[in-house]
Structures are given as C-alpha cells and as structure tokens.
Amino acid sequence: MATRGFTGRPRTAEAARRLPPGQYQTEDFPVLSAGPTPRARTGDWTFTLKAGPKPVAKWNWAEFNALPQTKLVRDIHCVTKWSKFDTPWEGVMIDDLFEAAGIEPPTGFMLAHSIDDYTTNVPVEDLVGGKAMIALRYQGAPIEPAHGGPARLLVPHLYFWKSAKWVDGLQFTERDEAGFWELRGYHMRGDPWKEQRYTDDP
Amino acid sequence: MSDAVATPPATRWRAATITSIERPTPRIASVLLQVPLGGYAAGQHLDVRLTAPDGYQAQRSYSICSPPGAALVELAVERLEDGEVSPYFHEVAQAGDTIEVRGPIGGHFIWHPQDGGPLLLVAGGSGIAPLVAMARERAARAPGMPALLLYSARAWDDMIFRDELIGMASRDAAFRFIAATTRSAPRREGDYGRRIDATILHGILASWQQVPARAYVCGSNRFVEAIAAALVDGGMAPERIRTERYGGA
Numbered sequence: 423m424a425t426r427g428f429t430g431r432p433r434t435a436e437a438a439r440r441l442p443p444g445q446y447q448t449e450d451f452p453v454l455s456a457g458p459t460p461r462a463r464t465g466d467w468t469f470t471l472k473a474g475p476k477p478v479a480k481w482n483w484a485e486f487n488a489l490p491q492t493k494l495v496r497d498i499h500c501v502t503k504w505s506k507f508d509t510p511w512e513g514v515m516i517d518d519l520f521e522a523a524g525i526e527p528p529t530g531f532m533l534a535h536s537i538d539d540y541t542t543n544v545p546v547e548d549l550v551g552g553k554a555m556i557a558l559r560y561q562g563a564p565i566e567p568a569h570g571g572p573a574r575l576l577v578p579h580l581y582f583w584k585s586a587k588w589v590d591g592l593q594f595t596e597r598d599e600a601g602f603w604e605l606r607g608y609h610m611r612g613d614p615w616k617e618q619r620y621t622d623d624p
Numbered sequence: 625m626s627d628a629v630a631t632p633p634a635t636r637w638r639a640a641t642i643t644s645i646e647r648p649t650p651r652i653a654s655v656l657l658q659v660p661l662g663g664y665a666a667g668q669h670l671d672v673r674l675t676a677p678d679g680y681q682a683q684r685s686y687s688i689c690s691p692p693g694a695a696l697v698e699l700a701v702e703r704l705e706d707g708e709v710s711p712y713f714h715e716v717a718q719a720g721d722t723i724e725v726r727g728p729i730g731g732h733f734i735w736h737p738q739d740g741g742p743l744l745l746v747a748g749g750s751g752i753a754p755l756v757a758m759a760r761e762r763a764a765r766a767p768g769m770p771a772l773l774l775y776s777a778r779a780w781d782d783m784i785f786r787d788e789l790i791g792m793a794s795r796d797a798a799f800r801f802i803a804a805t806t807r808s809a810p811r812r813e814g815d816y817g818r819r820i821d822a823t824i825l826h827g828i829l830a831s832w833q834q835v836p837a838r839a840y841v842c843g844s845n846r847f848v849e850a851i852a853a854a855l856v857d858g859g860m861a862p863e864r865i866r867t868e869r870y871g872g873a
Contacts, residue, residue: 456732570851
C-alpha cells in the first residue's frame with residue numbers, strides 16, 4: 423500500500439544494494455546509549471574471557487594491545503534506522519582472542535559485558551570466522567568514549583546494539599541468555615537483512 | 625538490570641489514520657493518529673513506515689507525546705533539513721491520510737507512576753517528546769509527586785507544549801517547569817537565557833531541595849552528554865540516569 427504523496431529520496435543502485443530494509447544512509451555517527459557515558463581509564467581497564475562463571479583468561483590494556491591487531495572496514499546498521507558505510511576499525515579479532523586464550527568455544531552462545539553493566543548476547547558463530555572483533559581504534563585513533571572507547575565489541579553484520587560499547591568481557595553461556603536490550607523488547611539475534619529488530623520479528 | 629519490563633508483542637505493522645496535523649512551532653508538526661495500540665508506557669516510541677509507489681519504504685522512530693490511555697496518539701515531528709520522512713509530515717500529509725506504524729517500542733526510557741519520584745526530566749529541543757508524555761502521565765495519575773522539567777530550546781517560540789507545561793506548573797505546586805532559551809532572553813522569573821551547564825543544573829537541583837530518584841534526559845547527543853555528565857558530577861548514581869539521544873553529534 424503506497425503512502426499518498428510519498429516518494430522518498432532519490433536512491434542510488436549502490437545504496438539500494440548496501441542498505442538493509444528500513445534503513446537510511448547517514449554520513450555522521452549518531453550516538454545512542456541507555457545512560458551516561460562511563461568514565462573508563464585504560465589504566466584500570468581489563469578484559470576477561472569467561473566460561474560460565476569461571477575466568478579463562480584476563481588481559482590488562484597493555485597486554486590486550488599486544489595481541490594481534492586487525493583492520494576491518496564495514497558497513498554498520500543501527501536498529502534506530504541509520505546505516506553508515508565503510509567504517510574503519512582496528513582491534514583484536516575474536517578468533518585471535520580465543521587462540522591467545524587457548525580455548526575452543528565450549529558452548530554456542532556468548533554474553534558480552536560492559537563496564538556500565540550493559541550486556542548483549544551474540545551466538546559464537548556470529549563472532550568467529552573473521553566476523554567480529556574487540557575494536558580499540560576507529561578511523562586510526564582511539565575510540566572516543568561516547569562511541570564506546572576504550573574498547574567496543576564490533577559485530578558489524580548484526581544491528582549495532584550488539585556491538586557493545588565499553589566492553590570489558592565475553593562470557594560463554596550454556597543457553598542463549600538475553601542481554602540488556604533483548605530483555606527490553608529487542609530481538610535475540612538482530613540480523614538487519616532479515617529486519618530482526620524487535621522480540622517477535624521472525 | 626532488575627527493572628526489565630516485558631514488552632508485549634506489538635511489532636506488527638498496522639494502519640494508522642491521521643486525524644489532524646497542527647503546527648505548534650515553525651519546525652514541529654504535531655501529528656494525531658487514530659490507531660489501536662493497546663497499552664503503552666510514557667517514554668515509548670512508534671516506528672513509522674511510508675511506502676513509495678515503487679515499493680520503496682522508509683522508516684523512522686518517533687516518541688509518543690500523548691500519555692497512556694489517550695484517545696489519539698500524538699507524535700511531534702521536527703522538520704529536518706535534508707530529511708526524507710519529516711518533510712512528508714510537514715508538506716504532504718493531511719487529515720484522513722493513512723500511514724503504517726508499529727509499536728509501542730522500548731523498555732528502558734519509560735516511566736510508570738509506580739516507579740515513583742522525585743522525577744527529574746531534562747529536555748533539549750525535540751527531546752521534549754517522550755518527556756511530555758511522562759509529565760502528562762504524572763499530572764493525570766501521580767499529581768503531587770515532586771517533579772521538575774527543565775526544557776532547553778533555541779527560543780521561547782520554539783518550545784513545543786510550552787503553554788501546557790506552564791499551566792501544569794501553575795496548577796500543581798509539586799511540578800516545576802524551568803525553561804532555558806539559548807538564543808533569546810528568559811521570559812519568566814527562574815528561567816534561563818543561556819545554555820544549561822553544570823553550574824545552572826546544580827543550582828536548580830539545590831534550590832529544588834529534592835533528590836531525584838530518577839532522571840530522564842533526552843535531546844541531541846551533545847546535550848545529553850553534557851547533562852548526564854553534570855548529573856554524575858553532582859553525585860547522582862549513573863544507574864538512576866536514563867538517556868535517549870536524537871540524531872548526530
């Protein structure tokens with residue numbers, strides 16, 4: 423059903439190819455978060471990998487920066503409808519993180535934890551195989567606090583709330599445990615190409 | 625993390641009929657919709673979808689301004705330069721037109737009367753939209769509960785809901801409404817004619833003599849960052865501060 427009188431913006435073939443349904447392209451980098459921006463100092467920052475309640479590996483800021491660093495340029499898609507093309511990130515691939523910890527994923531699910539107690543759940547298969555990283559740099563510079571610095575999870579093929587800001591840990595869970603927004607009406611997986619925005623989206 | 629609210633399945637697209645569009649300020653279209661939403665909470669938003677003749681669809685989210693239980697759902701659509709959906713509401717849409725919506729959406733930036741107070745609401749520009757729903761809900765169901773709404777806008781005539789909020793404050797001593805206009809002089813005693821900074825905010829809170837149980841801050845990212853940081857600096861626990869940010873930096 424067409425909306426009377428609505429034509430929309432002129433659309434390029436490239437935008438049509440790269441924009442998931444319901445998204446629009448933006449050039450700036452909007453910020454969305456549930457509360458104040460936490461004040462994280464890299465001197466206090468640690469990253470903990472856990473299997474259930476049990477810590478498997480822990481890195482401080484210097485140790486984490488000494489892990490192999492990889493660059494990824496990806497399109498990102500926020501559930502609030504904006505998409506941004508070709509965002510350049512640098513950080514530690516989740517594959518390299520697991521290798522450094524000497525761990526094979528013991529379960530199929532993970533929960534990302536942030537210093538402000540934010541959590542979000544991501545299946546392991548969305549994190550491995552070159553798909554995701556713990557990003558430390560954006561556009562060649564440390565990530566600004568409002569955008570999740572010092573470190574944020576980057577899972578660019580899922581809606582961007584899955585790319586937890588201020589991340590300080592990943593935890594294997596037995597089941598797919600809902601995180602912060604997933605408990606508040608948002609989808610458990612969040613694939614933008616399937617438009618999995620809200621809980622009951624297929 | 626214990627405050628999660630189960631959101632009912634509300635995400636099916638449904639037709640909504642525009643019953644009227646008013647222009648409370650030059651930049652705002654106040655859109656009233658007839659749509660059976662069922663219940664919603666103050667602070668929640670709707671997704672709006674428009675479809676072009678070639679099948680292309682554009683979606684945007686708009687906070688609900690009307691309080692829970694209102695007969696019509698009110699959205700305040702700010703006209704954005706180079707916008708795609710907002711110009712439709714400002715230039716094309718008229719009463720009787722049908723659009724698609726889904727919702728209500730959002731389980732965090734919401735307030736129920738049973739959440740209690742004192743309640744601090746801080747709005748920048750069109751960030752007033754979800755906060756006016758909370759102020760209206762409080763006036764209807766929790767009058768007497770201490771609440772303070774601090775509303776920053778460019779000019780006095782850019783303040784959506786201004787007269788309603790002044791009236792609300794004049795009828796209820798427990799509700800304070802303070803306006804800050806960044807490009808025009810203050811109009812009332814207690815208003816400010818400049819940008820809200822930490823000093824102003826701390827002064828307002830000290831003279832209010834209430835300790836907010838919760839603060840809701842909505843506006844541009846720059847505005848929200850400044851206000852939330854000032855609240856934290858003033859001693860408010862970050863988990864008591866809920867934010868919603870519009871648009872870019």
